Amino acid sequence: MSINNIDIEKCCLFFKVLGDPTRFKIIDTLSDGEKCVSEICAALDMSPSAVSHQLNTLKKAKVVKPRRDGKNIYYSFDDEHVTEVIKVALEHSSHSNIEI
Numbered sequence: 001m002s003i004n005n006i007d008i009e010k011c012c013l014f015f016k017v018l019g020d021p022t023r024f025k026i027i028d029t030l031s032d033g034e035k036c037v038s039e040i041c042a043a044l045d046m047s048p049s050a051v052s053h054q055l056n057t058l059k060k061a062k063v064v065k066p067r068r069d070g071k072n073i074y075y076s077f078d079d080e081h082v083t084e085v086i087k088v089a090l091e092h093s094s095h096s097n098i099e100i
Contacts (some may be wrong), residue, residue: 017061018085022046023054027077027086030064034076 003011017023022044029035029043040051055075058064065078077083 014061014063014085017057017063018089020054020057022050023058023063026051026054026058027063027082030076031083031086034067034074036072036074038072040075 018027025044026040029040035043037048037051037055040046040055041048044051055064055066059066059075062078063082064075067074067076
């Protein structure tokens with residue numbers, strides 16, 4: 001397999017974004033469906049500004065997408081690829097001997 005440099009950079013950025021524990025917790029919260037910022041805040045016991053900051057990073061990396069409904073903004077996964085990558089990563093971590 002020969003991967004061009006632009007695709008390598010994009011993939012590395014994607015994994016870097018996923019590599020943050022707080023962002024991964026947000027992703028886990030969204031795994032059972034679309035949520036508004038206040039629902040994510042409540043689930044993670046975080047402030048709206050902290051959640052919004054992390055959601056902005058996830059949005060820029062095309063991991064999540066927003067949908068406005070009145071005053072509320074709801075977030076969900078950008079596409080099915082995100083859930084597949086998370087699923088594979090969790091399967092890998094559950095059977096590997098990674099030391100923490």
